[in-house]
Amino acid sequence: MISHQPLQKADFGAIYDQPDPRAYFLTLEPYDYVIAQHGADLFSRLLQARGPTDVRRQRILDVCCSYGVVATLMKTGLDVAALTEHYRTAAAQDLTREQLIEADRRLLQEASVPGRADVIGLDVAANAVDYARATGALDAGVIENLEVDPPSAELVALMSDVDLITTTGGVGYVTEPTFDRLLDVAHEGVWVASFCLRTYDYDPVINTLEKHGLTTERLSQTFPQRRFTGPAEEKWALDRVRKNGADPTGKEATGYYHAEFYLSRPACEVERLPLAQLLPERSEFSMSDL
Numbered sequence: 001m002i003s004h005q006p007l008q009k010a011d012f013g014a015i016y017d018q019p020d021p022r023a024y025f026l027t028l029e030p031y032d033y034v035i036a037q038h039g040a041d042l043f044s045r046l047l048q049a050r051g052p053t054d055v056r057r058q059r060i061l062d063v064c065c066s067y068g069v070v071a072t073l074m075k076t077g078l079d080v081a082a083l084t085e086h087y088r089t090a091a092a093q094d095l096t097r098e099q100l101i102e103a104d105r106r107l108l109q110e111a112s113v114p115g116r117a118d119v120i121g122l123d124v125a126a127n128a129v130d131y132a133r134a135t136g137a138l139d140a141g142v143i144e145n146l147e148v149d150p151p152s153a154e155l156v157a158l159m160s161d162v163d164l165i166t167t168t169g170g171v172g173y174v175t176e177p178t179f180d181r182l183l184d185v186a187h188e189g190v191w192v193a194s195f196c197l198r199t200y201d202y203d204p205v206i207n208t209l210e211k212h213g214l215t216t217e218r219l220s221q222t223f224p225q226r227r228f229t230g231p232a233e234e235k236w237a238l239d240r241v242r243k244n245g246a247d248p249t250g251k252e253a254t255g256y257y258h259a260e261f262y263l264s265r266p267a268c269e270v271e272r273l274p275l276a277q278l279l280p281e282r283s284e285f286s287m288s289d290l
């Protein structure tokens, strides 16, 4: 299910729009795909730091939401390894899609954590979004490509209550047009929290968000995303990282893609409480954390 081209990022497109998430988790498992976990942890900490709204649950728009992976992690407190095990069992039992939806609904109810946020998903993969809506991982979901089209009336209406826009594993697929179109219809005060691989340049997104009045800060630590699929991908990634002016030593040179974490907020909020105080950094990850 992976397509290897010479000297470029491996293409996992075939697992993004399956009828259910089994192939997604089981194909990515050998590569320790763990960025969704880092995302769920940091996004939960951000919502806590932001504080509850008076009248409703906090609301996230997860861009490139896939099968509701980040939503499920945040709503259950489970980790990627536990979800992978859940889907491995489902694959062994040869559950139908409907049976797996039922199993996921039960999992989301039984493992539900208190004070969870509502999650709206945005992705181009119709099967994935439909699946996540059916299980309840997503409270709402839209299948749209904001790289090329403006947001639908449904998305515009949903955006009016979004407190936090998030993405893991998405930047590169989504670029400044997507963020620009979302910020056009977001309410003042929305935050944007993104993980971006060091093989990509996040500056164009930062500049776009700046035009909407948001100031971006970056954590100094980086987050492992997944292992390289082989030497060709590794060479491509290390070359790209060096070209972007970064040093792969101790990061990509250990065999893993690394992502930076960026948070964009209204300038006055950044001034009042810089990111370093909002999210005091934990020690750098060691591979044993994976």
Ligand SMILES: C[S@@+](CC[C@H](N)C(=O)[O-])C[C@H]1O[C@@H](n2cnc3c(N)ncnc32)[C@H](O)[C@@H]1O
Pocket (backbone or CB within 6 Å): 016, 035, 036, 063, 064, 065, 066, 067, 069, 070, 122, 123, 124, 125, 128, 144, 145, 146, 147, 167, 168, 169, 170, 173, 174
């Ligand atoms: C690497 S997966 C990340 C999924 C999930 N966020 C995670 O971390 O597990 C990338 C996702 O981006 C989606 N995608 C690709 N192009 C997109 C676009 N233009 N707009 C929205 N989603 C897109 C794919 O369908 C896929 O679900």
